[in-house]
Amino acid sequence: xxxxxxxxxxxxxxxxxxxxxxxxxxxxxxxxxxxxxxxxxxxxxxxxxxxxxxxxxxxxxxxxxxxxxxxxxxxxxxxxxxxxxxxxxxxxxxxxxxxxxxxxxxxxxxxxxxxxxxxxxxxxxxxxxxxxxxxxxxxxxxxxxxxxxxxxxxxxxxxxxxxxxxxxxxxxxxxxxxxxxxxxxxxxxxxxxxxxxxxxxxxxxxxxxxxxxxxxxxxxxxxxxxxxxxxxxxxxxxxxxxxxxxxxxxxxxxxxxxxxxxxxxxxxxxxxxxxxxxxxxxxxxxxxxxxxxxxxxxxxxxxxxxxxxxxxxxxxxxxxxxxxxxxxxxxxxxxxxx
Amino acid sequence: xxxxxxxxxxxxxxxxxxxxxxxxxxxxxxxxxxxxxxxxxxxxxxxxxxxxxxxxxxxxxxxxxxxxxxxxxxxxxxxxxxxxxxxxxxxxxxxxxxxxxxxxxxxxxxxxxxxxxxxxxxxxxxxxxxxxxxxxxxxxxxxxxxxxxxxxxxxxxxxxxxxxxxxxxxxxxxxxxxxxxxxxxxxxxxxxxxxxxxxxxxxxxxxxxxxxxxxxxxxxxxxxxxxxxxxxxxxxxxxxxxxxxxxxxxxxxxxxxxxxxxxxxxxxxxxxxxxxxxxxxxxxxxxxxxxxxxxxxxxxxxxxxxxxxxxxxxxxxxxxxxxxxxxxxxxxxxxxxxxxxxxxxxxxxxxxxxxxxxxxxxxxxxxxxxxxxxxxxxxxxxxxxxxxxxxxxxxxxxxxxxxxxxxxxxxxxxxxxxxxxxxxxxxxxxxxxxxxxxxxxxxxxxxxxxxxxxxxxxxxxxxxxxxxxxxxxxxxxxxxxxxxxxxxxxxxxxxxxxxxxxxxxxxxxxxxxxxxxxxxxxxxxxxxxxxxxxxxxxxxxxxxxxxxxxxxxxxxxxxxxxxxxxxxxxxxxxxxxxxxx
Numbered sequence: 001x002x003x004x005x006x007x008x009x010x011x012x013x014x015x016x017x018x019x020x021x022x023x024x025x026x027x028x029x030x031x032x033x034x035x036x037x038x039x040x041x042x043x044x045x046x047x048x049x050x051x052x053x054x055x056x057x058x059x060x061x062x063x064x065x066x067x068x069x070x071x072x073x074x075x076x077x078x079x080x081x082x083x084x085x086x087x088x089x090x091x092x093x094x095x096x097x098x099x100x101x102x103x104x105x106x107x108x109x110x111x112x113x114x115x116x117x118x119x120x121x122x123x124x125x126x127x128x129x130x131x132x133x134x135x136x137x138x139x140x141x142x143x144x145x146x147x148x149x150x151x152x153x154x155x156x157x158x159x160x161x162x163x164x165x166x167x168x169x170x171x172x173x174x175x176x177x178x179x180x181x182x183x184x185x186x187x188x189x190x191x192x193x194x195x196x197x198x199x200x201x202x203x204x205x206x207x208x209x210x211x212x213x214x215x216x217x218x219x220x221x222x223x224x225x226x227x228x229x230x231x232x233x234x235x236x237x238x239x240x241x242x243x244x245x246x247x248x249x250x251x252x253x254x255x256x257x258x259x260x261x262x263x264x265x266x267x268x269x270x271x272x273x274x275x276x277x278x279x280x281x282x283x284x285x286x287x288x289x290x291x292x293x294x295x296x297x298x299x300x301x302x303x304x305x306x307x308x309x310x311x312x313x314x315x316x317x318x319x320x321x322x323x324x325x326x327x328x329x330x331x332x333x334x335x336x337x338x
Numbered sequence: 339x340x341x342x343x344x345x346x347x348x349x350x351x352x353x354x355x356x357x358x359x360x361x362x363x364x365x366x367x368x369x370x371x372x373x374x375x376x377x378x379x380x381x382x383x384x385x386x387x388x389x390x391x392x393x394x395x396x397x398x399x400x401x402x403x404x405x406x407x408x409x410x411x412x413x414x415x416x417x418x419x420x421x422x423x424x425x426x427x428x429x430x431x432x433x434x435x436x437x438x439x440x441x442x443x444x445x446x447x448x449x450x451x452x453x454x455x456x457x458x459x460x461x462x463x464x465x466x467x468x469x470x471x472x473x474x475x476x477x478x479x480x481x482x483x484x485x486x487x488x489x490x491x492x493x494x495x496x497x498x499x500x501x502x503x504x505x506x507x508x509x510x511x512x513x514x515x516x517x518x519x520x521x522x523x524x525x526x527x528x529x530x531x532x533x534x535x536x537x538x539x540x541x542x543x544x545x546x547x548x549x550x551x552x553x554x555x556x557x558x559x560x561x562x563x564x565x566x567x568x569x570x571x572x573x574x575x576x577x578x579x580x581x582x583x584x585x586x587x588x589x590x591x592x593x594x595x596x597x598x599x600x601x602x603x604x605x606x607x608x609x610x611x612x613x614x615x616x617x618x619x620x621x622x623x624x625x626x627x628x629x630x631x632x633x634x635x636x637x638x639x640x641x642x643x644x645x646x647x648x649x650x651x652x653x654x655x656x657x658x659x660x661x662x663x664x665x666x667x668x669x670x671x672x673x674x675x676x677x678x679x680x681x682x683x684x685x686x687x688x689x690x691x692x693x694x695x696x697x698x699x700x701x702x703x704x705x706x707x708x709x710x711x712x713x714x715x716x717x718x719x720x721x722x723x724x725x726x727x728x729x730x731x732x733x734x735x736x737x738x739x740x741x742x743x744x745x746x747x748x749x750x751x752x753x754x755x756x757x758x759x760x761x762x763x764x765x766x767x768x769x770x771x772x773x774x775x776x777x778x779x780x781x782x783x784x785x786x787x788x789x790x791x792x793x794x795x796x797x798x799x800x801x802x803x804x805x806x807x808x809x810x811x812x813x814x815x816x817x818x819x820x821x822x823x824x825x826x827x828x829x830x831x832x833x834x835x836x837x838x839x840x841x842x843x844x845x846x847x848x849x850x851x852x853x854x855x856x857x858x859x860x861x862x863x864x865x866x867x868x869x870x871x872x873x874x875x876x877x878x879x880x881x882x883x884x885x886x887x888x889x890x891x892x893x894x895x896x897x898x899x900x901x902x903x904x905x906x907x908x909x910x911x912x913x914x915x916x917x918x919x
Contacts (some may be wrong), residue, residue, distance in 0.1 A: 037800040037807075041438055041515050042831070043821065045807055053513075086600065087430055096600060115580040152631070160635040168632050173422045173625050173641040176597070176605050286627045290627050300799060 001166075006322065013318040017311060021075070024310045025068050028303050035060070035301040039084045058084060058304075081304035082312075085296065089272030090308035093293060098168060098312065101289035102199075104281065105274040112216035113267060120224025120263075123190055125251055127229060135221065142218030151211045153225035158207060165207045168286035171200050206254030206270070208285040212278055216270040223266050228259040268324030272317045377888045394702045394739045395874075419917045421899075423910075424627040424636050425646040432598055433583040435508050436557040438515035438818075440909070441604075444551045447908030448606055449492075450555035450569045450589030453483055453502065453534075454546060458905045459667060461724050461823060462548050468497060468556055468590070478541045478861045485532040491558035491590045494610045499528035504537075504559035507569035512577060515554040519822065538868060541859040543866060544824035550907055551822045558588040592617040592913040618916040620899075629777045637662060637894055643917065644902065646909070649771050650711040665893045668715065669906025670820035671769035672828075673885040675700065675781065676806070677813045684812055686758070687846050691750040693881040697736040697742035699788045705780055706887050709772055714715040714887040719874040720818065720839075721828040722888050726863060727827065727870025733876040734886065743788045755789025761805070764796030769817035770889025774799075777815055777886070809842050815886070823907065825870050829854035833877055845882040 030331045036054055045107060053060040058081075059070055074081060074153035088096075116319075123135040158165040172184050178188040178197050179231060189197035231237065232255050240250045277293035297305035341379050360683055371878070426439040434446045442675035453469040487526035489497035503526045513916070515635075525540045538545060565588075566578030587595035589909075590613065593606040604624040625642065627633050627870040634652050638661060648656070656662050677693050680682035686692050706714045717723040718735035747753060760782055766774035775796065782792035797805065821827045831838035833854040835846040853873035857866050877883070891904045901914040 024390075031798075033798060033800045034804050037804045042818075042838050043518055046831075047518075085430070088600075155632070155635060160639060167636055167639060167641050168627065169625065170602070171624065172635060173424075174420050176623070177603060179597070197345065217666055263588065283628060284632070286601070286625075286629070286632055288626065292601070292628075 002313070002326070006326075009318075009325075011323050013315075016318070017314055018072070020310055021307060022068070022073070022313045024307050025064075025303075026070070028301065028306055033301055035084055035303055039077035041299070047213075058082070062232060071304075080308045083297070083305040083308075084302045085179050085300050085305070090304045094290065094312055095183060095303065095307055097288055097290045097293045099225060099297045100185075100283070100287055101275055101278050103170075103184050103186060103205065104208055104212060104278060104287060104289060105271065108204040108211075108213030108216065109267070109271055110213075111209050111221055111271060112213035115213075116217040116220025117224050117260075117263065120228060121223035121251065121256065123221065123225040123257075124228035124232060124283070125247075127225075132225075136225070139218040142214040143222070145214065146217075147211060147215065148284060150214060151208070151281055154207055154211055155284065166200075166204050170204055170287065172204075175200060186331060193215055208281050208287060209295075211284075212281040215273060216267070219266055219270060220263055223263050224259060224278075225264045228255055231255045231259045257331060262326050263327060264324060264331060268320050272313075272320045275313060275316050343886040345706050349441050352643070357476050362471065381822065384616040391415040400463075400677070400829045418618065419622040420623060421644070421912065421915055422617045422623045422642040422915060423644045423646060424625050424633040424642040426628050427604070427624060427683045428601065429604065430579060431584055431597070432595060432722070433555060433580040433804075434552055434589070435505065435512055436516070436580060437553070441624065442652055443908040444910060444912070445587075445595060445604055445606065446531050446552040446555055446589075447591070447886055447905070448593040448622065448912045449587035449591040449595050449609075450552070451489075451556065451591050452549060452552065452555050453485075454549050454904075456550055456823065456907065458903055461668070461670075461906060462621070462726065464550060468502075472546070474546070476861060477537050478543045478545070481536045481538070481545060483534045485534065487532050488613055489590050490611060491561070491588065492594050492611055493558055493561050493588070494611060495558055496561050497590055498531045499534045499555060499560075500602040501532075501559045502526075502530060502534050502556050504562070504569045505555065505557040508557070508562070508573060508577065509553055511569055511571055511573035513574040514548070518546055519551060519553055522548070541828075543858050543861055544826035545825035547826075548822040550792060552908060555589060557916045558590070565828075569614065582617070588589070593622060612702055615867065617913040619789075621888070634894075637896065640896065642896075643899050644893055644910075646893055648714060648892065650709075650892075653713070656894050662894045662896055663889075663899070665895055665902050665904055666713070667891045668722075668724055668890045668906065669769075669889055669904075670724070670906045671817060672717070672722055672888050673777070673815065673817050674720050674771045675746060675815055675886055676811075676839075676843050677812065677882055677884075678809070678811060678843045678892055679846075679880075679882050683844070686750075686752060686756045687812060689750045690880060691746045692752065692756075695746035695750070695788060696785060696790070697878075697881045697884050698738075698739045698746065699790070700781060700884065701738050701784045701840075702736070702886065702888070705777070705782075708891060709776055709780060710770055713890040713892055714770060715890070717885055720832050720883050721729065721870070721874065722820070725823070725825045725828075727867040727874070728856070730867045730871035731878075734871075736878065740787060747790075749786060755791055757791045757793065758785065759793045759795050759812045761795040761797055761811045763799035763802045764797040766802075767821065768815060770887065772861055772889075774815065780872070797889045806842050811843060812873065820906065825866075826858045829857065829870060830875060833873055833882055839883070840880050843882045844878070845880065847880055848870075850876045850880070864870050 013270070031045065040051065040054060059067050071081065071082060077099055078091070082088065083093055086093055119135040123132045126132050155168065160166045171177065175197060178185060178192045178194055181188050182193055185201040189201055237250060237255055240254050246251050246252055275290070280294055281287065282291040283287040294309040295303065297309060348909055370866055407432065420820050426441045430439055431437050432442055433447050437446060451468050453467060454464045455467040456463065459467055468485055468489060470486050471484050485497060485499060485502070491497060498883055506526060507525060510517050510523065518548050522538050522542050522545060524537045527535045529535065546556055561577050567583035568577050570576070584598055585595065592612045592614065594609045596605040599605045600772045605625065606622045608620050629634060630652055632647050633647060634656065636642040637645040653664060655669045677687045677696065679688055681688040704718055706712060715723050717732040721728050722797060747755070758908050763774040764776035768774050768777055778794055782794055785792050802814065805811055806816060808899065818828070832840055834851045835839060850873050853869050857869035860866055860869070892906060893902070895902050898917050898919040900916045902910060902919060903914065905911055
């Protein structure tokens with residue numbers, strides 16, 4: 001049953017992805033600039049032969065619809081084309097930069113979920129008391145502070161002034177990256193048996209993880225609070241209390257599980273946006289992730305790279321939504337697929 | 339560094355060392371899941387904090403104690419160590435024959451060597467590197483080089499004439515961005531293992547200076563061939579060595595390339611088989627850090643030893659604080675104001691007197707003092723200061739004279755001024771890190787003082803560049819970065835009709851073109867200087883381009899760093915850098 005559900009969802013996402021490539025393709029071509037401007041050095045423009053060679057290399061000499069069909073044909077073969085700026089296959093680039101972003105987004109999500117839910121529970125249980133006000137204030141701050149501001153401030157305070165947490169980058173500046181196997185420093189360092197690099201990687205994830213996760217943390221805290229408050233006022237909770245169950249069991253065992261369903265939706269959606277929205281955090285923390293790659297690609301009109309990133313993010317959204325749907329079933333058997 | 343250790347000391351006292359730090363984390367993480375990670379790692383950074391410049395234990399296979407045994411007479415205390423540069427890297431490839439960016443030359447300059455080089459700050463005198471001596475024919479068409487016979491590559495292979503010929507041929511046959519540099523070569527011969535005779539397609543007095551370019555590095559032909567490299571025609575398709583050369587080096591330089599992770603780091607280590615004086619450093623890491631403020635934080639915290647992309651404001655603050663040293667040097671970048679000379683596009687600017695009026699109206703000193711905080715010079719024309727024939731052209735430099743400017747406008751029948759559209763890159767940065775908007779506004783302001791009504795026209799950087807190249811702009815501000823170390827590299831594109839820059843403003847003056855073309859065909863430096871100076875005099879009189887400034891490079895380095903000198907070709911020769919303390 002579940003497998004059929006997943007298969008159906010994947011099939012449904014194919015037209016969606018094709019639509020995304022089409023829109024991106026057309027929109028990118030509306031920009032009135034030549035993508036080669038950013039790529040070719042001054043001297044090369046003097047030689048029409050070189051310019052022609054470059055146009056041919058990326059198929060830019062063909063009409064738009066032909067370019068698009070060629071792109072689709074290559075895409076089916078798993079070929080995302082070659083980036084104008086990095087001169088590497090886009091697939092290689094995505095493999096190179098995406099793990100850093102996943103690592104960062106995972107740290108952010110871990111922070112957002114644990115702290116967000118904890119704050120939400122505290123808020124709901126002691127609602128309208130001091131603890132609630134404090135927790136809500138923290139959530140509000142998390143939601144409203146712009147990431148770039150929070151990031152700069154956090155770096156300035158915890159790194160530059162206090163020296164408590166490490167500075168920008170995935171590892172200390174004087175350490176060398178572990179040999180690349182997966183691209184995840186946490187995994188690669190363990191595979192290479194470099195525990196010092198592993199610990200250093202974790203240490204470097206704290207600050208950017210918290211900065212990137214602060215918004216999701218605030219949202220999750222608010223969502224948990226409101227849905228938990230709602231659940232806590234329901235009859236079955238009153239029954240549980242009347243039975244004489246410990247308050248702790250009532251909240252964690254009975255109420256929280258039901259209250260988490262809206263939270264899971266939010267978590268799913270924000271995880272996607274964390275991946276896509278890591279641009280600012282990555283810039284501030286010199287994090288070689290997909291967000292920065294996307295910005296570079298966009299400013300240089302690097303079409304294959306733009307398309308590659310867009311597709312990747314779209315796929316991530318599809319997958320995350322799928323996982324969210326499956327998680328609903330785990331939390332609430334009534335909405336289990338089938 | 340001093341400030342840093344003092345600071346961490348204060349923090350330690352205030353917070354009661356580790357306990358305090360743990361509680362602090364507790365507060366900030368609010369008992370979240372990261373707390374466990376936080377306390378687990380609390381001790382991790384301890385050592386690094388106390389002595390920020392020491393490499394972490396276990397990361398340094400060769401402890402600094404090892405080289406101490408073979409102490410050289412001049413040895414400063416404690417050689418070796420890891421040198422970290424924070425830089426906005428733009429590397430596309432580290433293959434010496436393909437790279438044409440600004441960061442790659444640091445690596446190529448450290449891992450490879452060239453026949454000839456320079457010793458900055460003197461950029462005019464060309465000195466031997468792999469070539470022991472050379473002879474140039476009177477018609478500047480044949481260059482014979484005698485190679486050193488004691489050079490070995492990092493692989494252990496000896497350097498021979500065949501390696502040099504292979505490298506130059508491969509550069510040309512790859513048909514990549516820098517290949518045009520080698521197109522002046524007609525043929526190369528090796529009468530013996532240590533002699534290379536290069537014959538050019540036509541007389542070229544700039545060829546020796548061109549060889550200073552890192553693209554003319556000598557590659558270990560045996561190693562490159564082993565990894566799929568070739569110098570044969572068709573190499574643009576058949577050469578497969580670049581992928582390997584992006585992660586390894588095949589040179590004779592004092593360092594070897596260990597790894598490159600794009601947009602992250604480039605790691606080089608000391609070449610244990612180096613034929614010459616071994617470098618002081620064990621390892622050099624170039625770390626990609628895009629943001630200037632972040633670079634500053636890393637430097638001040640002792641996490642990096644040099645920061646390459648600081649803006650003028652940060653440099654001024656650092657200089658005031660005195661916590662780091664600022665190294666300055668002349669770049670070969672020039673920023674210029676271009677005016678279209680045709681009636682159709684340039685409109686009023688088609689009249690030479692109007693262009694001259696604008697040249698007299700611009701407050702050049704103000705630009706350098708206010709916008710660049712003095713960190714720039716201004717050569718007489720677009721050819722950068724320090725090159726042949728530039729000092730000689732000094733009398734032809736424009737200086738601000740508002741009265742003269744107004745008189746020239748009146749002479750041209752525009753006493754009441756006129757409307758001018760000045761196009762610039764919106765949100766862009768000009769050479770020397772100057773905001774395009776700030777510079778354009780300053781010029782608009784200066785021109786308004788002689789009655790010119792300027793409309794500022796910001797366009798996306800790539801759009802502006804494309805429009806400028808297509809010759810569609812009435813006037814604009816633009817930058818030029820060097821291709822090689824000779825005035826020839828500027829004289830042709832700016833002075834010869836139809837060439838890269840001249841075409842963009844439809845500039846044509848056959849007299850200028852002839853002078854500049856003649857200047858590269860004569861061997862005598864004095865005569866060359868005279869020809870370039872005369873060409874610049876006429877070019878300035880026509881005033882299609884006005885050089886606004888030539889920025890100085892400003893690099894901030896930690897106090898413990900010695901021997902850091904800015905090099906306009908390879909940014910810095912890391913082999914000369916030492917770290918004390």
